[in-house]
Amino acid sequence: MKPEAAFLPEALQPADLTEGPVSLGGLDDQVLAFPARRPPAAWYLAFALTSSLTMLGFGCIGYTMYAGIGVWGNNRPVYWGFGIINFVFWVGIGHAGTLISAILLLFRAPWRNAIARFAEAMTIFAVMCAGLFPLIHVGRPWLAFWLFPYPNQRALWTNFRSPLIWDVFAVSTYFAVSLMFWYLGLLPDIASLRDRTGRGLRKTMYTVLSLGWRGAASHWQHYEKAYLLLAGLATGLVLSVHSVVSFDFAVSLVPGWHMTIFPPYFVTGAIFAGFAMVVIVLVVVRETMDLKNLITMYHLDTMNKVILAMSCLMGYAYIMEGFTAWYSMNEYLHHIFKQYLTGTYGWAGWLTITCNVLIPQLLWVRRFRRSYPAMLFVSLAVTVGMWFERFVIIVVSLTQDFLPSSWHLYKPTLVDLGILLGSFGLFFTLVLLFARVLPVIATTEVKAILPGAQPEHRVASHE
Amino acid sequence: MSERAFAVVGMFDSAQALVDAIPRVKASRLGRLEAYTPYPVHGVESALGLRRSPLGGMVLVAGVLGAATALLFQWWMSAVDYPVAVGGKAPFSWQAFVPVMFEVTVLFATFTAGLGMLLLLNKLPFYGHPLLSSKAIAAITRDKFALAVEAEGSAAIDVEAAKAALRTAGAGVLEVLPLPAAELAFPLSLISRAALAILASCLVAGYGMYWVVKLFPVLPPMVHMQEQPRLDAQSASTFFADGHGMRPPVAGIIARGQLPYLTKTQEEAAAIVNPLPRTREVLKKGRKAWNDHCAVCHGALGDGVPTLTAAYGAKPANLQAETFREYPDGAIYHAIMAGKNAMPSYAADLTEEERWAIVHYVRVLQRAQNARDEDLK
Numbered sequence: 001m002k003p004e005a006a007f008l009p010e011a012l013q014p015a016d017l018t019e020g021p022v023s024l025g026g027l028d029d030q031v032l033a034f035p036a037r038r039p040p041a042a043w044y045l046a047f048a049l050t051s052s053l054t055m056l057g058f059g060c061i062g063y064t065m066y067a068g069i070g071v072w073g074n075n076r077p078v079y080w081g082f083g084i085i086n087f088v089f090w091v092g093i094g095h096a097g098t099l100i101s102a103i104l105l106l107f108r109a110p111w112r113n114a115i116a117r118f119a120e121a122m123t124i125f126a127v128m129c130a131g132l133f134p135l136i137h138v139g140r141p142w143l144a145f146w147l148f149p150y151p152n153q154r155a156l157w158t159n160f161r162s163p164l165i166w167d168v169f170a171v172s173t174y175f176a177v178s179l180m181f182w183y184l185g186l187l188p189d190i191a192s193l194r195d196r197t198g199r200g201l202r203k204t205m206y207t208v209l210s211l212g213w214r215g216a217a218s219h220w221q222h223y224e225k226a227y228l229l230l231a232g233l234a235t236g237l238v239l240s241v242h243s244v245v246s247f248d249f250a251v252s253l254v255p256g257w258h259m260t261i262f263p264p265y266f267v268t269g270a271i272f273a274g275f276a277m278v279v280i281v282l283v284v285v286r287e288t289m290d291l292k293n294l295i296t297m298y299h300l301d302t303m304n305k306v307i308l309a310m311s312c313l314m315g316y317a318y319i320m321e322g323f324t325a326w327y328s329m330n331e332y333l334h335h336i337f338k339q340y341l342t343g344t345y346g347w348a349g350w351l352t353i354t355c356n357v358l359i360p361q362l363l364w365v366r367r368f369r370r371s372y373p374a375m376l377f378v379s380l381a382v383t384v385g386m387w388f389e390r391f392v393i394i395v396v397s398l399t400q401d402f403l404p405s406s407w408h409l410y411k412p413t414l415v416d417l418g419i420l421l422g423s424f425g426l427f428f429t430l431v432l433l434f435a436r437v438l439p440v441i442a443t444t445e446v447k448a449i450l451p452g453a454q455p456e457h458r459v460a461s462h463e
Numbered sequence: 464m465s466e467r468a469f470a471v472v473g474m475f476d477s478a479q480a481l482v483d484a485i486p487r488v489k490a491s492r493l494g495r496l497e498a499y500t501p502y503p504v505h506g507v508e509s510a511l512g513l514r515r516s517p518l519g520g521m522v523l524v525a526g527v528l529g530a531a532t533a534l535l536f537q538w539w540m541s542a543v544d545y546p547v548a549v550g551g552k553a554p555f556s557w558q559a560f561v562p563v564m565f566e567v568t569v570l571f572a573t574f575t576a577g578l579g580m581l582l583l584l585n586k587l588p589f590y591g592h593p594l595l596s597s598k599a600i601a602a603i604t605r606d607k608f609a610l611a612v613e614a615e616g617s618a619a620i621d622v623e624a625a626k627a628a629l630r631t632a633g634a635g636v637l638e639v640l641p642l643p644a645a646e647l648a649f650p651l652s653l654i655s656r657a658a659l660a661i662l663a664s665c666l667v668a669g670y671g672m673y674w675v676v677k678l679f680p681v682l683p684p685m686v687h688m689q690e691q692p693r694l695d696a697q698s699a700s701t702f703f704a705d706g707h708g709m710r711p712p713v714a715g716i717i718a719r720g721q722l723p724y725l726t727k728t729q730e731e732a733a734a735i736v737n738p739l740p741r742t743r744e745v746l747k748k749g750r751k752a753w754n755d756h757c758a759v760c761h762g763a764l765g766d767g768v769p770t771l772t773a774a775y776g777a778k779p780a781n782l783q784a785e786t787f788r789e790y791p792d793g794a795i796y797h798a799i800m801a802g803k804n805a806m807p808s809y810a811a812d813l814t815e816e817e818r819w820a821i822v823h824y825v826r827v828l829q830r831a832q833n834a835r836d837e838d839l840k
Contacts, residue, residue, distance in 0.1 A: 247562070
């Protein structure tokens with residue numbers, strides 16, 4: 001317990017961030033020992049499953065490349081099928097990691113330190129999955145470099161007034177910045193790994209990657225400054241990325257898309273879905289990697305509170321969207337909103353509301369926030385619900401636009417489903433590999449918040 | 464003090480002990496002081512008297528530079544080099560350029576913060592530091608706190624005095640780091656060799672990239688959009704019985720605005736009468752159509768002496784000749800519609816009105832070249 005909080009009533013005092021005594025060296029022995037150890041059979045089993053799914057997905061992508069994009073369910077007028085649904089879904093999953101690592105750092109929420117590393121890694125993997133979809137959705141991915149403004153023989157530049165080009169810049173910047181943020185955080189941990197590893201390939205790998213980090217005070221000073229600056233920049237960036245993704249919709253004139261609420265609504269949904277995914281993965285990591293004393297029930301409880309808050313915001317956004325539609329007095333908008341709940345895809349609309357707004361209300365109960373089955377149920381529901389939310393937004397609005405003669409239902413094909421499964425396979429394969437070779441907990445950051453880690457007279461000198 | 468050393472390192476068990484020891488060792492003024500810790504310890508930087516990190520200012524400059532670069536590029540590409548009107552917006556519609564400006568600002572600022580910290584301020588990557596090959600490093604990156612008295616530049620340190628000072632300040636294990644075998648900084652020869660290698664690999668990569676971009680996108684199954692399983696105009700086809708890819712119009716149909724021309728011979732055509740009046744407007748129209756379509760072969764005066772004759776096998780008709788002056792209007796019209804000798808039909812290129820206007824204009828040309836005396840009065 002921090003001394004400056006001693007005057008607070010018990011309920012408001014900050015909780016312990018670790019269970020039981022954790023020493024600096026003990027932390028290293030617990031977390032940094034994983035990469036040296038041979039993984040259990042369950043790891044190989046999980047890896048076999050996820051990499052098979054990945055192969056399935058890439059097989060389907062290869063088939064699409066060979067046969068053309070006609071093997072997907074996309075049609076006229078639903079040009080944006082699974083490709084864009086999955087893109088928005090995966091970009092959203094990534095947002096939780098940046099929120100945890102950057103925004104909570106700025107808010108000085110020390111509970112983020114134990115889970116930040118994993119969440120950041122998930123950001124990078126999710127953005128990799130997300131980036132795959134626009135790439136294959138353009139139909140001729142070997143010409144995807146046309147998306148960048150480079151001097152070419154056609155003497156043409158990209159159209160900077162199109163939200164799709166903003167997207168190219170936003171997502172590629174997001175990936176680059178997340179990678180930089182992740183790597184800088186990893187640097188001191190890799191140095192620790194380097195110094196506890198004997199000779200061999202691992203030693204060489206860690207030595208090269210640690211860049212010769214030696215923990216000098218003059219280095220830490222710049223490092224902390226850089227980390228704080230990166231957090232500030234990433235905060236603005238993460239809010240901008242999903243806003244820009246929502247511009248793809250909001251800047252068009254399609255009824256149901258053309259709304260000013262879209263940017264905050266999309267950002268909220270992204271954080272919501274991302275936190276659910278982080279909870280699912282953290283529960284598995286906590287159990288299988290024996291990290292119960294570092295990722296405590298307090299962490300999961302706090303995460304679940306964030307999910308609950310986001311769920312309420314989502315409910316507000318849905319109501320506000322409906323109100324805007326009604327208040328617009330626009331018959332096209334009225335029609336589309338009726339379609340959301342009563343049309344051919346009305347079941348998807350109700351599924352979205354149930355999974356995103358109703359089921360997470362369970363988390364008001366403290367017992368459910370601290371129970372694995374309950375939180376896994378809620379998180380899986382949120383993941384499904386958020387995927388279907390994008391399905392509803394994209395498919396329902398497109399199937400019935402202004403011109404009834406062009407209305408057409410959308411039905412995904414097996415290839416679409418294969419690629420979706422493949423993206424999940426890719427994501428979890430990368431998560432498994434990450435857990436195998438790199439520290440899953442930011443040991444340096446956790447060390448800095450352990451009791452007695454910081455000299456005490458500094459507090460006195462400040463007062 | 465027999466050996467020349469780079470540094471003397473003393474180990475402490477807690478951050479508190481380290482921070483307490485710094486002022487005491489500092490007072491003995493034996494060399495440059497540096498602390499090595501497993502995580503950032505607050506208070507060390509002020510105890511060591513380190514300068515504030517200039518990174519904030521660097522990042523600000525880079526961010527402003529990023530925004531300016533993005534705005535400048537978008538302005539130049541969209542409003543100067545190739546302006547395209549999109550959505551009725553002005554060529555320099557700066558509001559639409561804000562999202563990309565923001566992203567580029569963040570990109571510049573982030574890379575300045577990250578790489579500026581590593582490369583410029585911390586001088587990393589650097590694998591040759593003596594501490595990295597010491598016994599102390601494994602404890603430093605784990606759970607111990609080290610204070611080092613280091614040599615400044617070429618000045619040697621007093622090893623015994625430094626040991627004593629550290630021990631008095633409460634250090635446990637002491638370690639003397641020898642001077643590194645090689646120079647600490649990168650020697651000039653290494654830098655120049657590295658620069659050459661980078662240049663060479665850039666050239667190789669650029670050349671390779673050129674061919675990849677040129678050839679890779681067009682290797683099957685990666686093909687351009689125009690390469691599709693379809694019949695192009697004028698191409699042969701095995702599908703249709705006549706072997707042509709293009710289909711003739713269904714027999715007996717007439718396109719809108721077109722009348723069928725059923726006259727077969729020039730003699731039959733002689734009976735057709737020019738329906739247009741001989742007005743100034745009609746003659747102007749005739750002159751334009753003549754100059755656009757006929758003059759390339761028949762000449763601007765209709766004398767069959769144009770510039771193209773040399774490159775053209777057949778000899779175009781000299782419409783000033785006696786034969787043509789006596790031609791009925793209908794015969795000229797027939798030549799336009801059906802073609803004559805090497806001349807193809809111009810029916811598809813001229814409207815009905817233009818055809819007859821040309822006939823009038825041909826009469827004007829003939830009269831102008833063969834004026835009678837009374838015309839001059």
